[in-house]
Structures are given as C-alpha cells and as structure tokens.
Amino acid sequence: MPEVHIPPRYRGPTNGERLVEVTGGTVRECIDAVDARYPGFGELVFDADGKIRLFATLFVNGDELDRGAGDTKVAGNDRIEILAAVAGG
Amino acid sequence: MSDPTGDRMIRVDMTQQTATIEPFPEEWKFLGGRGLSARILLDECDAACDPLGPDNLLVMAPGVLSGTSAPTSGRISIGGKSPLTGGIKEANAGGNPGQDLMRLGYRVVVVTGQPADPDRRYALDIDADSATVVPADEHKGKWNYGLIEDLAKSYSETASFISIGPAGEMRLAGASVACTDQEKERNPARHAGRGGLGAVMGSKGLKYVSVDAGKRPARKPANKKEFGALCKKYTKYYLDGPAKEPFPKWGTSVGCVEADALYTFPYKNRVEGRSPDVHTLDGMRIVESFDERGGGMHNCMTGCIVKCSNIVHDKDGNYKTSALEFETLTLLGSTCGIASWEDVADLDRLCDEIGLDTIETGAAIAVYMDSGAMEFGDADGAKRILREIAEGTELGRSIGNGAAAIGRKRKHHRVPVVKGQALPAWDPRPLKASGITYCTSAMGADHTAGLIVEPGQPQEEMAEASQQAQIVNAVVDSSGFCSFMMINLDEVRGFYGEYFGEAMTRERIADMGWQILQDEWAFNRRAGFDASDDVMPDCLKQDPIGPAKWVWDVPDDVVASAYERFENNDALFELRS
Ligand code: SF4
Numbered sequence: 124m125p126e127v128h129i130p131p132r133y134r135g136p137t138n139g140e141r142l143v144e145v146t147g148g149t150v151r152e153c154i155d156a157v158d159a160r161y162p163g164f165g166e167l168v169f170d171a172d173g174k175i176r177l178f179a180t181l182f183v184n185g186d187e188l189d190r191g192a193g194d195t196k197v198a199g200n201d202r203i204e205i206l207a208a209v210a211g212g
Numbered sequence: 213m214s215d216p217t218g219d220r221m222i223r224v225d226m227t228q229q230t231a232t233i234e235p236f237p238e239e240w241k242f243l244g245g246r247g248l249s250a251r252i253l254l255d256e257c258d259a260a261c262d263p264l265g266p267d268n269l270l271v272m273a274p275g276v277l278s279g280t281s282a283p284t285s286g287r288i289s290i291g292g293k294s295p296l297t298g299g300i301k302e303a304n305a306g307g308n309p310g311q312d313l314m315r316l317g318y319r320v321v322v323v324t325g326q327p328a329d330p331d332r333r334y335a336l337d338i339d340a341d342s343a344t345v346v347p348a349d350e351h352k353g354k355w356n357y358g359l360i361e362d363l364a365k366s367y368s369e370t371a372s373f374i375s376i377g378p379a380g381e382m383r384l385a386g387a388s389v390a391c392t393d394q395e396k397e398r399n400p401a402r403h404a405g406r407g408g409l410g411a412v413m414g415s416k417g418l419k420y421v422s423v424d425a426g427k428r429p430a431r432k433p434a435n436k437k438e439f440g441a442l443c444k445k446y447t448k449y450y451l452d453g454p455a456k457e458p459f460p461k462w463g464t465s466v467g468c469v470e471a472d473a474l475y476t477f478p479y480k481n482r483v484e485g486r487s488p489d490v491h492t493l494d495g496m497r498i499v500e501s502f503d504e505r506g507g508g509m510h511n512c513m514t515g516c517i518v519k520c521s522n523i524v525h526d527k528d529g530n531y532k533t534s535a536l537e538f539e540t541l542t543l544l545g546s547t548c549g550i551a552s553w554e555d556v557a558d559l560d561r562l563c564d565e566i567g568l569d570t571i572e573t574g575a576a577i578a579v580y581m582d583s584g585a586m587e588f589g590d591a592d593g594a595k596r597i598l599r600e601i602a603e604g605t606e607l608g609r610s611i612g613n614g615a616a617a618i619g620r621k622r623k624h625h626r627v628p629v630v631k632g633q634a635l636p637a638w639d640p641r642p643l644k645a646s647g648i649t650y651c652t653s654a655m656g657a658d659h660t661a662g663l664i665v666e667p668g669q670p671q672e673e674m675a676e677a678s679q680q681a682q683i684v685n686a687v688v689d690s691s692g693f694c695s696f697m698m699i700n701l702d703e704v705r706g707f708y709g710e711y712f713g714e715a716m717t718r719e720r721i722a723d724m725g726w727q728i729l730q731d732e733w734a735f736n737r738r739a740g741f742d743a744s745d746d747v748m749p750d751c752l753k754q755d756p757i758g759p760a761k762w763v764w765d766v767p768d769d770v771v772a773s774a775y776e777r778f779e780n781n782d783a784l785f786e787l788r789s
Contacts, residue, residue: 135667178470
C-alpha cells in the first residue's frame, strides 16, 4: 500500500500521526483517503482548484511533483512525502 | 582589549546630547544583534529602572555578519527594557541601517540618558568619522513617511535612517522603531515592532538616526576565498531548495490559507481559529493586484536574496505600503473581523506612519471590539482609532499602549497576552510548543523567539522543541541573518568560522544561543519576573478552537522544563530558523 508521510506541521488533523498507509491509485486518491480518515487534512495539501498548495511540496519516491500533478499514478509501496514550508512574519 | 579588526561602538548620552566613538571590546567579537543587546543590558542597565526614564538603554546592534557579503544577513536588533512587558526586549528589522552601520565598522550604538526638556527633539548623525547629536525640533510630531521625505532633501542619497513616529514621541507602549528599506525612496517600512522600543527611543528625545556609509564596500572576512565560496554555495542551496517558491514569489502573506486550515488564523479576538474571510485576506489577492496596479516583490535590504517583501499599490497604481505580511493580515484583519486586504493595507500604512507594532495594535483593536465598544469588522472605525492614536486622544493612547492596556480600561475578560505582550497569529492552543516559547521566552508572546508549527505533537516532546527553537532563534537573531533564510546552526557556525578565521564547534554555537537566553532570563529575574509570569491568559484555557476543541492545557511543570537545558542532538543543529 502507498504510504503518506505527514510533515510535522500538518499533524493537527492526523492527531499527531506521522505515517498513514492508504489505498489509492493516484496521489490525490491517497491524500483523499487520508482525509477520509482524518478530516481537514486534504485541504492542507490541495487548494479549491485541485492544485497542490503553495506551501506544500509533494514528492513521490523522492521526485518532486508540479503543482498540477496531483493525479500522478502511484502503486505498491510508493512513498508520498510532503514538505511544508514555513510561513513566518 | 579592543577588537583588532578596528571595529568601534558609539555611546550616546542624551542627557548631555553627546556621542563618543570607542573601540569595540574584543571579548564581544562573536556577539551581535540580540545577543549583544542582551549582554549590554545585563551588564549596564539597572533592570529595575523605569523603561521610559533616563536609566534605560536603547541598544541598536546589527548582527555579527551584517555588512558582509553573506546573503540576507544585514538585520539590526533594537533592544532595551520594554515599557510593554517590563522585561528585556529585542525586536529586529531589515532595511539598510544595519548594513550601513557595519560597513562603517560600528558594531553597536548604545543610547542612555534623557534630555531635561521632554519637548525637545534630537537626531544622531553617523558617518565614517563622526557621531553627532544635533537638534531636530523642526521634525517633532512628523509621521514616518513625511519625515523621511524631508530628510531625503538634506541628507546624502547614500544615507539610511532609523526613526520613530508620533506614537514613539508620545511614549506609547505599542510604538515601533522604523528602518528605511533599500529602495531609492528609502521607505520607512521595516519596523522593529514588538515591545514598545519606539517609546524608549521617544523617551530619549531621539527622533531619528541617520547612517551614511557612502560607498563603503562590504566587510572583509578573514578567509576571503572560503567565505565567498560559502556565500555562493548557500545562495545556490537556497534558490534551488524547497523554500524557493513561497517567499520569493509571493511573500509571507500567502500563508493565510494554510494557517487557517491549521486553526491558527485567529478570528474575532481569538474566539475562533479560522476566519470566513480567509480568501479575501489571502496574500494571493495582493499578488494578483501586481499586474494591474504595479508593485511586486523586492528585498527590503541590500544583499537579501529571499526578497519576501511585497510592495503594495493602491487602485490608482500609487505606492501604498510595504510589506503587508501574514502577521499583519491576521492581527489587523482576521482578529478584528476585517475582511478586506485593502483595508488592512490602509491600516498597515497608518501603523508604519504613526510608528506602531501592527501585531500589538491589531490585538488591542480586537480587544476593544470584543468588549462591545465597536463592531467587529468596522474597518473605518479601526482607521479612525489609529488616527486618534496619532492625535493622542484618551482612547488613542489606551489602544496605542497595547492590548493589555485597553483590556484593563474596558474591564474586558478576554485579553490574549503573555507578560503583557499580545500573542502573534500563531495560536498556542493547536501549537503548544510555541505556547511554551511564549510563556518562557523573556520576550513574552513572540513567535520570532521560537516558533514550532507541529500540531498534535506529543507533550513529552514540547519543551525540548521549544528550547531548541529558542536557541536557534537567539543565534540567528544575533547573526544578522533574516529568519526567512531558514538557516541552521551548522550553517551559521560555518559562516562565523570563515569570517573570523576560527573554526567553531557545534557545542560552542549551541552554548552561544543558550547564553543569550540565560542573559535575558537573568535580566528579567532582576526586573522582578518569576514563574507566575510564565502563564497563558485564562481565555486561552477556556475558549476552545478547532475540531479537537484545543485549549491551552500544558501543565506548568512541562512549561518550566524548558528552562532546564536539554542535551545537544542532531535535531538542534538541523533545525531551521
Ligand atoms: S527575507 Fe524578507 S524580511 Fe528578510 S531581509 Fe529579505 S525581504 Fe527583508
């Protein structure tokens, strides 16, 4: 099953969970699956137009995705990582 | 012993209106910015003094690497005993004065005393050969932008300025210190906002400081080649790295949506963690305005490669303000129930003009609204209040003195402050380790003292996370690097090593950060602070936010454990500011 690694700043909705295994054929389906279990997570990753948010960078097995590449296919033990940039002042 | 680099410092006595240039002590070589300010205040300032009296000091200390060619490293710290918290305070700012002071070899300016006549105004003029206090009565009461416009006519085009507006002259506890940015107009848009240090400058009769570095080159490192290679390597790392998009392209203001989704975009004096107006406050609306109106992203100081600062134009294409940041959109927008970024831009300009901290002022207006004195969302009312602050009306003074002051006056129960200072946007109910920072930092509720955005973090990790963030921020705020460079301790020690030609161990840089915190805590203890001051206000313990109904519920002993030093580990050195 693909695994979604949750960055520290997005662990509010997941109640501190760091890694979630899900079923899904695309990155979006995987994120939706996390959201189904932990409501509020999905909106941290995708905006209303379905694009990856400005402050989130997604990687599949270490390869960075473009903002519009939410429908990238995943399979087996693929590893989806999210890097959340910090906003300050 | 003086520093063999020939570095100097300036001491100013405002009682006598004299300034002297002295050698900079060798033993302070590695101290700059916040760390230098803390050391000077601990050694030389009576912590029990009246913050607005002659015995307080105003310290202006650029970072250790300011004036060098290290990328984004020219910030300046303003320090003193805070009239807002009664404790030690450091607020730092971008703009060019830090770079210019250091290019001239001035590591710090320390101002003491007070003129006998509180109605007099003075300026401090600094150049390569001299530091002189001169009368400046003709500038009394001027707003920051008008002041700089007038000064630009009589000073060299290479001069930069540090100034206060009417709020500082009135000694209001929410007053900021403005620094001019690197644009040719020299906009007084970069503020050392927190803690009321503008009031300390006002109490000394000092309306502005001019720093003219002429065409002085950057400071020379001991290991020129290695230092240059490090600058190149780190610039490439930053510009190619994961941070390349959000800050340089859009600035901090596009953080509103993410913060909202994390329940840390407080609404209506923090009774909610999310705002229904997030999409009309979102900085993306500002970015969208650039095409039609002009403005855009720029760097606020020479040598900054991040360029996170926006320049905002009005509907007619004229400059309105800079920079309209995430914190300002939250505090002057969402917490006041104000829905439009355009209104917040007006409020931001007014705060910069009058010389006010946008966080403290936004929080104060929100408390005023919440107390029933004004409707939430009344943007025109908020602008009227800011003008009243400039006029010095009774209401204006109460709000200009901050959230706690107006809360007391209105006898209102919901006043979100720690040690008398208003909370920033980042809310300690979901972000509990940040809450430990707000409680234990000598600065009061200040996200720049150590922000940790980790909702859902296990309680046993919180105090260590807070302490590590506090150590890293103390070092970075002393180095001159802007925290948006997201630099870590290993990188700072690398730069120090090549600059001074002395290798620096991990232990030494971590100890430097810890020593800064120790100095600040020691000052506060002398000023009368104890554990009873390290508390969140009741409203945050009682008003829940978010689906998990977060309240502030971290036990006191967990908070207090942030004072006991944890062992250094890899996480400390990799943590980014
Ligand atoms: S990163 Fe932003 S705030 Fe920091 S110095 Fe550069 S423009 Fe100024």
